[in-house]
Amino acid sequence: MLHTLRIRVAAFLLVPMAGLAVVLAVGGTWFIDAFVTHAYDRVLAGSVLSIAERLTVQDDTVALDMPAAALGMLSNSEHDSIYYSITDNGALVTGYPDLPLPDTLPSPETITYRDAVYRGQRVRVGMMLKPIYVTRHAALVQVAETTVGRDLLARRMLTALAALGATLAGIGSLLIWFAVRMGLTPLDRLRREVERRHLQSPGPVSAFSVAGVPSEAVPLVTALNDLLERVNGAMAVLRRFTADASHQLRTPVAILKTHLALLDRQPPDSPPWRRSRADIDEAVDRLDRLIAQLLTLAGLEEDAARATARIRVDLVALARETTLACADLARRGDVDLSFDGPDRHLDALAAPLLLEEVLRNLIDNAVRYNRPGGSVAVRVYAGTGPDGAAQACIAVEDDGPGIPEDQRALVFARFHRIARSGDPGGSGLGLAIVRSFLDRIGGGVALSDGPGGRGLRAVITLAAPPVCDTAAP
Numbered sequence: 001m002l003h004t005l006r007i008r009v010a011a012f013l014l015v016p017m018a019g020l021a022v023v024l025a026v027g028g029t030w031f032i033d034a035f036v037t038h039a040y041d042r043v044l045a046g047s048v049l050s051i052a053e054r055l056t057v058q059d060d061t062v063a064l065d066m067p068a069a070a071l072g073m074l075s076n077s078e079h080d081s082i083y084y085s086i087t088d089n090g091a092l093v094t095g096y097p098d099l100p101l102p103d104t105l106p107s108p109e110t111i112t113y114r115d116a117v118y119r120g121q122r123v124r125v126g127m128m129l130k131p132i133y134v135t136r137h138a139a140l141v142q143v144a145e146t147t148v149g150r151d152l153l154a155r156r157m158l159t160a161l162a163a164l165g166a167t168l169a170g171i172g173s174l175l176i177w178f179a180v181r182m183g184l185t186p187l188d189r190l191r192r193e194v195e196r197r198h199l200q201s202p203g204p205v206s207a208f209s210v211a212g213v214p215s216e217a218v219p220l221v222t223a224l225n226d227l228l229e230r231v232n233g234a235m236a237v238l239r240r241f242t243a244d245a246s247h248q249l250r251t252p253v254a255i256l257k258t259h260l261a262l263l264d265r266q267p268p269d270s271p272p273w274r275r276s277r278a279d280i281d282e283a284v285d286r287l288d289r290l291i292a293q294l295l296t297l298a299g300l301e302e303d304a305a306r307a308t309a310r311i312r313v314d315l316v317a318l319a320r321e322t323t324l325a326c327a328d329l330a331r332r333g334d335v336d337l338s339f340d341g342p343d344r345h346l347d348a349l350a351a352p353l354l355l356e357e358v359l360r361n362l363i364d365n366a367v368r369y370n371r372p373g374g375s376v377a378v379r380v381y382a383g384t385g386p387d388g389a390a391q392a393c394i395a396v397e398d399d400g401p402g403i404p405e406d407q408r409a410l411v412f413a414r415f416h417r418i419a420r421s422g423d424p425g426g427s428g429l430g431l432a433i434v435r436s437f438l439d440r441i442g443g444g445v446a447l448s449d450g451p452g453g454r455g456l457r458a459v460i461t462l463a464a465p466p467v468c469d470t471a472a473p
Helices: 002-052 068-072 148-183 187-200 214-247 250-265 269-300 315-325 327-332 352-368 429-438
Strands: 057-059 061-064 084-087 091-095 112-117 121-132 140-146 313-315 334-340 347-352 375-384 391-398 444-449 456-463
Touching: 002 084, 002 121, 002 140, 002 148, 061 084, 061 091, 068 391, 068 456, 148 352, 148 444, 187 214, 250 269, 313 315, 313 352, 315 327, 315 334, 315 347, 315 391, 327 334, 327 352, 347 352, 352 375, 352 391, 352 429, 352 456, 429 444
Parallel strands: 334 375
Antiparallel strands: 057 061, 084 091, 084 140, 112 121, 121 140, 313 347, 375 391, 391 456, 444 456
16 A cells, blocks of 8 residues: 555656656757757858958959958868858859859848758858948848758757756656655554554554654544544443343343253143243343343443434423333333323423433333332423523332432442342343433433332433423422
8 A cells, every 4th residue: 555655646746747857858959959059150140241341342343352261160070061152133243153042132231041951951041131332232141051060069968958857857756756755654654553553462452642743644643543442442342241241141041041941840831830931031031121221231332422413302292102102011010100291292302212212211110110009100391400491301200119319329330239129130221221321312310209208209301492381390
């Protein structure tokens, strides 16, 4: 991955660099051609001027006293051939008669240049129309030079430019590759650190330090630390679930094994057989509820960091339906279950499924730990919080043995159970689930004495709309 990343980053840098090199090559070629042409043309212009200055008129005829240096200044080491001609109104005065004339005459006393082919060779021609003011004559001076020297100089300069460009490109590529490797060094260190953490002893993986990390890599390290935090949390939930399950499942499984063994020893439908069969059913129910509560609690812990959407819920309808759904449980426990609420709806902000599970757990506890012939009442009413904010409340009241005041803060801990005679058994997870669910939806729960100081009263409080027209009891 890193190797591919290096190639990609290097490519992102080298491709624009290659484009820049092409632009420089084109520009350099144009500059060298212009420079060489200008340099040679200046020498060519000197020869034209030198000849033009020596033109005279004798016997009404243009004459030339050719200076020795006029053409000598054009000589070079490449031995370019030099040709010249002087014409007067198209008539040859001196020079090479076959040197072609221009299609258009230049302006007087202005040096111009043109490219041509003469005697099978490319030549550069400098020319000037020289008026002789004391007469009516105007002589055209042309000096032509082959392009061997200037072409050779241009090639040498282009070769030097190409060599310099290739050298700079090679050095630049090495520097870019080195810079990319150095720039990605923090990622290499991070990879080695991840591998080292992987080899550590089992347990939570500590977060990575952002000290010394380049600012561009800080978001990556931060995201990795967030992921590690979630993974550590999920692993902690898994470890707690495994420990809780292994501890809590022993009792119902042992009961099942014991009564299954007794069942094999008793005649079918005998009183001992039926008692063992009833105990097996009870153990299966207990095991089923325990597994459901363990999974619920594990799911709560895993989703603790996720926000739970709250919507407007009619507490009267929800509590009435939940109470009705628990009627069969109350009937089996010989407990009178009732519901009391306002005729109008009472709204609260909550998650309906979580709130229903909370109420089911409270009703289940009130029925399970009650006495035969006891009663459980579910009441819905509007209330006011300590800060004066409107609240919607659900109270679950029973006339059972209750919970001692010094134990009420402890019963919300997982697996905390109060030892008492005739204990119907339980996992100690119900109230822990209640507290966790209410924390998720922004609600609260409080325990107090039941009506008349007997039993237990559990009150759920939830945020309500600002106006509540249902009075608290």
